[in-house]
Amino acid sequence: xxxxxxxxxxVWVLSFGLIFTIPRRKIRxxxxxxxxxxxxxxxxxxxVVEYNLVAYPVVELPDVSRTSMTYEYFAYPIxxxxxxxxxxxxxxxxxxxxYYIIFCMPLTIxxxxxxxxxxxVRYVHWSWFCTMLxxxxxxxxxxxxxxxxxxxxxxxxxxx
Numbered sequence: 744x745x746x747x748x749x750x751x752x753x754v755w756v757l758s759f760g761l762i763f764t765i766p767r768r769k770i771r772x773x774x775x776x777x778x779x780x781x782x783x784x785x786x787x788x789x790x791v792v793e794y795n796l797v798a799y800p801v802v803e804l805p806d807v808s809r810t811s812m813t814y815e816y817f818a819y820p821i822x823x824x825x826x827x828x829x830x831x832x833x834x835x836x837x838x839x840x841x842y843y844i845i846f847c848m849p850l851t852i853x854x855x856x857x858x859x860x861x862x863x864v865r866y867v868h869w870s871w872f873c874t875m876l877x878x879x880x881x882x883x884x885x886x887x888x889x890x891x892x893x894x895x896x897x898x899x900x901x902x903x
Contacts (some may be wrong), residue, residue, distance in 0.1 A: 745801075747768075747801045747861050747863055748884070750857065750861055750863060751803070751813050751863070753802075754797060754813055754814070754817075754818050755813060755815050755817065755818075756796065757812040757818075758778065758813075758818040759821075761813045761821050761822065761824070761825055762824075762870075763820060763834055764825060765823050765824060765825065765828050766828065766873050769828040769883065771893075772827055772828055772889060773824040773828050774824075774826070775888075775889060775892055775893075776820075776823050776824045776826075776827040776828070776885055776889055777820045777821065777823065777824050777869060778820075779884075779888045779889070780784070780815065780820035780823040780881065780885050781783075781820050781826075783881050783884060783885070784815045784816070784819055785816070787877070787881070788810040788811075788815040789808070791810075791869075792808075792809045792810050794868075795867050795868065795871055796866075796867055796868045796869045796873075797866060797867060797869045798864070798865040798867055799811045799862075799863065799864055799865070800862040800863070801862045801863050801866060811863065811864065814864075819850075822846065822850065822883050823881075823882060824885075825888065826846050826885070827885060827886060827889050830842065830886060832859065834888075843879050843882055843883070846878075846882060847875055847879050847882065850874075851871055851874045851875045851878065854871070854874050855874075873895060888889050
């Protein structure tokens with residue numbers, strides 16, 4: 744098995760392991776976070792690849808999509824689950840902003856390392872800053888959605 748396939752396998756194993764870090768009382772939050780992140784990453788990932796900003800030379804299903812299924816549809820949404828389940832909502836804005844950095848910076852550094860040493864990702868018209876910015880924006884959107892979804896008032900059922 745090639746180095747790239749080993750890395751993909753390791754990402755799947757580590758991502759699957761992260762599922763078990765989710766507290767039982769936050770399963771609904773985790774699932775909603777996962778699904779919302781999928782809704783964001785599916786079209787964004789396809790657009791980025793179609794506009795030749797990023798290329799994925801090694802893909803899992805080349806006949807289906809040129810995006811990385813492992814990253815876009817599994818690892819990234821699972822990391823977002825963990826992000827939302829452990830978000831420091833009662834803390835200061837500085838702590839909350841640091842939380843975004845704590846999650847986004849390692850993901851960005853990992854992607855840069857993978858870009859340099861594997862064939863899993865190639866930056867065409869992209870940079871590490873674009874990755875960091877897109878991660879922070881999508882994490883923020885995911886957090887905003889989860890806060891909205893779980894804090895909204897349920898409308899009473901109408902008698903028709």
